[in-house]
Structures are given as C-alpha cells and as structure tokens.
Amino acid sequence: MDFHFAFLLLQVNLINQGALDAPFSCIPSATKVGLGFKLAPQEGIIAARGSQTLQISFSATMLGRFEEEFRFSVAGSPTPAILTIRGSVTGPSLHFDLPELDFGDISFGFPYTQRCRLTNSSPVPVTFQLRISFDGTQPAVDSVDQIRCHSDPAWRKGVHLYVEPREFTITPSQGTILPQGHQDIQVTLCSNSVMEFYRKMLVDLEGFGKGVASLVITARCLVPKLQVSPHVLQYDECLLKVPYEKKFIIRNPSHLPGCYGLIEQVWHPIHLPLSNIIEELIRGKKGLDVTLLVSIQS
Incomplete structure (x- = not known):
C-alpha cells in the first residue's frame, strides 16, 4: 500500500x-x-x-x-x-508554476514585485512556511522613505547597515493548502546591494521537513547614473537680500528609476581678524588671497 x-x-x-x-x-x-x-x-x-x-x-x-x-x-x-x-x-507533492522567478535589472532601493503559484497535488492538506535563502534581518532602505526624510544621514554617507538587510518580502509567507489546491505567492525585492542575485525561495512543511521544494530567484541590482545640466550655476553679482532663481535639469538616461536628493554644502570659513589682514597688506606681503565675509543685519 x-x-x-x-x-x-x-x-x-x-x-x-x-x-x-x-x-x-x-x-x-x-x-x-x-x-x-x-x-x-x-x-x-x-x-x-x-x-x-x-x-x-x-x-x-x-x-x-x-x-x-x-x-x-x-x-x-x-x-x-x-x-x-x-x-x-x-512525501507530499508540491510544485511552483514557474521554473524561475526572474526580476531582471532592478534599481537600488526601489521595490519590485513578481508573482508565482504554489500547488499542492497531494491528497492531503499541507501547512507551509516560505523563506528566502541567505536573506538578512534588518529592514531594507526604501527610496520613497528616504526621500521623505531630508535629514537621513544616508544622503551624505550612503546606506550603512550593521547587519545584512532583509531585501525580500513574501506575501503570504505561511498558510495551509488544501488537497489539489494552490496558493498565489507575491514576492517583493527591495535591494540594498549592488550585485547579481541568485537566491532560492524555500518551502518548509509543518511536521515534515525544511526545504522540501524551492524556486530560484534571480535579479541584477544597478544604480542609474543621473546627469546634471549645467554643471555650474553662475549668479554673477547679487544684491543683498534679493532672491535670485536659477534652474538646472537632472536627467536619467537609463531604463531604471533613480532616486536623488539636493544636499546643502556646509562651508565653514576661517574668520581672520581684520587687523591682521590690514597688517599683512601694509607690510606688502605678496600672494595673499583674502576673502572677507560680510553679514549685515538689518
């Protein structure tokens, strides 16, 4: 039997x-x-x-x-x-409807979603749990969340994670499939790693074992190179407390979306006492470039 x-x-x-x-x-x-x-x-x-x-x-x-x-x-x-x-x-017979889940080229920090179906061809119900091989634990950084937070240090220093990011989200990640039934699965990848992915979605069955079925997941994460034009904004002479407006264009020539933020450059000038400047000029010292910063309060 x-x-x-x-x-x-x-x-x-x-x-x-x-x-x-x-x-x-x-x-x-x-x-x-x-x-x-x-x-x-x-x-x-x-x-x-x-x-x-x-x-x-x-x-x-x-x-x-x-x-x-x-x-x-x-x-x-x-x-x-x-x-x-x-x-x-x-053992119970489970299979995916695709030989491979291929995300293709994806952009850093942007979520992408693919779908597949897990079918139970056994005459008994099975309780499953899905996981991604070698996925991390710290939540990945989403570009949309980063855009909303202008003070995020990642704008200046880049994304630094203390542990490996959890870049995959599976919905649903667990459940029960009836005999001859199926479950539609949604897999979302938000990559924080510029690399080529080759991972597996593994199926663990309650009361039976781990990794009884698997589906290969592939992707290539890239960062598109954005272009700024012009490279220099020339304001020439400006009057005090008069607003001036200049426009520039950010272009994305790639086929992937890009995330950008305008970072204010903080400049810390050296304040040289005016008496020292005058003394150096009187002595006739050559080659001294002096920038005098004047801030007049109304």
Missing part, C-alpha cells in the same frame, strides 16, 4: 474460527514505524465463530517502504495471530 505523509485509518477483522470464546490482546510494537500505528481495541473477547473489527490508525514519521508485524496473543493458543502491514510512505 502507498501512503502519503499523513494520517491514515484502516479496518481489519480478527476472526475466531474455534468453538470457544477467545480472549485476545495486542502485543505492542517497539519499532519506529510501529510506534506510528494505533490499534483499537487492543484487547477483548471474540465469541466462538465470531469476529472483532479493529480500527488501525497510522501517522507516518519517516519516508520509504516498510513492513510491520502486529502480534495478537490468544488465551490457550501456543502461537499468536499475526497481522502484517506493508506499504510505502511518500
């Missing part, structure tokens, strides 16, 4: 072919496979020429073929009655 990795219920009849009532009892099995069987009733009395129906439940704990003997001692009989059960335990 072939069994899937699940609970199974059987019925057998224990027949008394003698002319006297026969008290019987089941001798427990101590093997790993035998411990997965439960018989009820385990003892009783079978009337002469009568029979007793036994309910046998089986919960498999390991894969492969098996052969198990159950012995029933009968009062007054020198030899026990023997019931032999043979079979094979196979």
Whole structure:
C-alpha cells in the first residue's frame, strides 16, 4: 500500500474460527514505524465463530517502504495471530508554476514585485512556511522613505547597515493548502546591494521537513547614473537680500528609476581678524588671497 505523509485509518477483522470464546490482546510494537500505528481495541473477547473489527490508525514519521508485524496473543493458543502491514510512505507533492522567478535589472532601493503559484497535488492538506535563502534581518532602505526624510544621514554617507538587510518580502509567507489546491505567492525585492542575485525561495512543511521544494530567484541590482545640466550655476553679482532663481535639469538616461536628493554644502570659513589682514597688506606681503565675509543685519 502507498501512503502519503499523513494520517491514515484502516479496518481489519480478527476472526475466531474455534468453538470457544477467545480472549485476545495486542502485543505492542517497539519499532519506529510501529510506534506510528494505533490499534483499537487492543484487547477483548471474540465469541466462538465470531469476529472483532479493529480500527488501525497510522501517522507516518519517516519516508520509504516498510513492513510491520502486529502480534495478537490468544488465551490457550501456543502461537499468536499475526497481522502484517506493508506499504510505502511518500512525501507530499508540491510544485511552483514557474521554473524561475526572474526580476531582471532592478534599481537600488526601489521595490519590485513578481508573482508565482504554489500547488499542492497531494491528497492531503499541507501547512507551509516560505523563506528566502541567505536573506538578512534588518529592514531594507526604501527610496520613497528616504526621500521623505531630508535629514537621513544616508544622503551624505550612503546606506550603512550593521547587519545584512532583509531585501525580500513574501506575501503570504505561511498558510495551509488544501488537497489539489494552490496558493498565489507575491514576492517583493527591495535591494540594498549592488550585485547579481541568485537566491532560492524555500518551502518548509509543518511536521515534515525544511526545504522540501524551492524556486530560484534571480535579479541584477544597478544604480542609474543621473546627469546634471549645467554643471555650474553662475549668479554673477547679487544684491543683498534679493532672491535670485536659477534652474538646472537632472536627467536619467537609463531604463531604471533613480532616486536623488539636493544636499546643502556646509562651508565653514576661517574668520581672520581684520587687523591682521590690514597688517599683512601694509607690510606688502605678496600672494595673499583674502576673502572677507560680510553679514549685515538689518
């Protein structure tokens, strides 16, 4: 008999072919496979020429073929009655509808979503949990969140993570699939690593094992090079407290979206006492470039 990795219920009849009532009892099995069987009733009395129906439940704990003997001692009989059960335990059959989940070229910090379907072709329900191989734990930095936070130090120093980022999000990441049923899966990748991805989405089954099925995920994360024109904004002479407006253009010649932020350059000038400047000029020292910063408060 072939069994899937699940609970199974059987019925057998224990027949008394003698002319006297026969008290019987089941001798427990101590093997790993035998411990997965439960018989009820385990003892009783079978009337002469009568029979007793036994309910046998089986919960498999390991894969492969098996052969198990159950012995029933009968009062007054020198030899026990023997019931032999043979079979094979196979794992649940799960498969994805795609050979590979390919994101192609993606942009740093932008989320991308792909979809697939996980089908359970087994005659029993399965409870699953999905995970990505070698994914991190710290939440990845999303470009949209970074744009909303102008004070984010990542604008100046780049994205620095103390642990590996969790770049994949799976929805749903766990659940139960009915026999011959399926579950649509949504996988979102927000990369914080400029690299080529080759990962696997692994399927763990409750009560069975880890990584019983997998789907390869590939992607290539890039950072598009944005272009600024013109490179220098020339304001010439400006009047105090008069606003001046200049425009420049940021271009993205790539096929990927790009995230940018305007960073204010903080300049810390050296304040040289005016008396020292005049003294150096009077002495006639050559080659001294002096910038005098004047701030007039109204």
